[in-house]
Amino acid sequence: METIKLQNLSIGYQTKHGVRVVASNINGDIRSGELTCLLGSNGIGKSTLLRTLSAFQPLTGGEIFIENSEITTYTDKEQSKRIGVVLTEKPDVRNMTVRELVSLGRSPYTGFWGTYSKEDLQVVDESIALVGIESLKKRMVHTLSDGERQKVMIAKALAQQTPVIYLDEPTAFLDYPSKVEILQLLRRISHNAGKIIFLSTHDVELALQLADTIWLMTHDEGVVIGSPQQLAQQGALGRFIEKDGIVFDPKTMAIKVTKSE
DSSP states (O other): OOEEEEEEEEEEEEETTEEEEEEEEEEEEEETTEEEEEEEOTTSSHHHHHHHHTTSSOOSEEEEEETTEEGGGSOHHHHHTTEEEEOSSOOOOOSOBHHHHHHGGGTTTSTTTTOOOHHHHHHHHHHHHHHTOGGGTTSBGGGSOHHHHHHHHHHHHHHTTOSEEEEESTTTTOOHHHHHHHHHHHHHHHHHHOOEEEEEOSOHHHHHHHOSEEEEEETTTEEEEEOHHHHHHHTHHHHHHOOTTEEEETTTTEEEEOOOO
C-alpha cells in the first residue's frame, strides 16, 4: 500500500517579518485506497497544508515522503508524475473543449512539443469515462455548470496518472446533490483505482459519512487522525463541531441545530 508519510512537518508562509508558522509537529500517513478528508475551522491552515504537500510552497520544517523518497529530492517533472492537484479556483477557460482541457493532464509525458500519442489520447478518454462525463467531451468548458466543471478537473487530474491527487475544497461552489456526487465519485476512485486522495472540505456531515479517514486540524490538539468513528469516540469531533446551538451525537454521528426560542 502506497503512503505519504509526514514526519514532524511544520508549515507556514513567508512574511516581511520572516516565516510565520501555521502548524507544526504534524505526523501521519495518508494511505492509498482510502478517501481522506481534511477538516478544520477557517484560517487553521488547511490550504497551507495542501499547498505544502503539493510542493507549491516550501515546508518550514520536518519531512514529507512520497514513495519512500523525500519530496524535495524530486524534480518538478518527477513531482508532476506523482502529484495531481485540483484547486478551488474555477478554471477561466475559453475556446477549449472538455476533451482538450482533460488532455492537458498529459503534459508531463508529452515532451517539449506537446504532441499526444495514441496512448495519451486513450488515457484521456479513459479518464473522462471514469468520471462519467463522456456526453460532455465536445462541450466548451465555459458553458458547463460548476459541478460539471469540477468533474472535468478531476478527469484532468486522473489523466495525469499520478498515484496522489490533492483537492482543495472540491465541493465549495456546488449545490448539495452535486457535493454528494463529487465526494462519492472521489471515494469510488480512491477505492477502485487505489489512489491516494486527500481533500479539504467544510462539508463536515458528508465527510463523516463518506471519508475513510479524517485529518482534523485544531488549535489545541494539532492534527488529530482517525476514522470518523474513532474521532467521535475520542471526543475530538465533538470539540470541533459543538458550538452555541450545535450539538453532535457521537453514537449516530448526527449534527443537530437547536432552535432558539
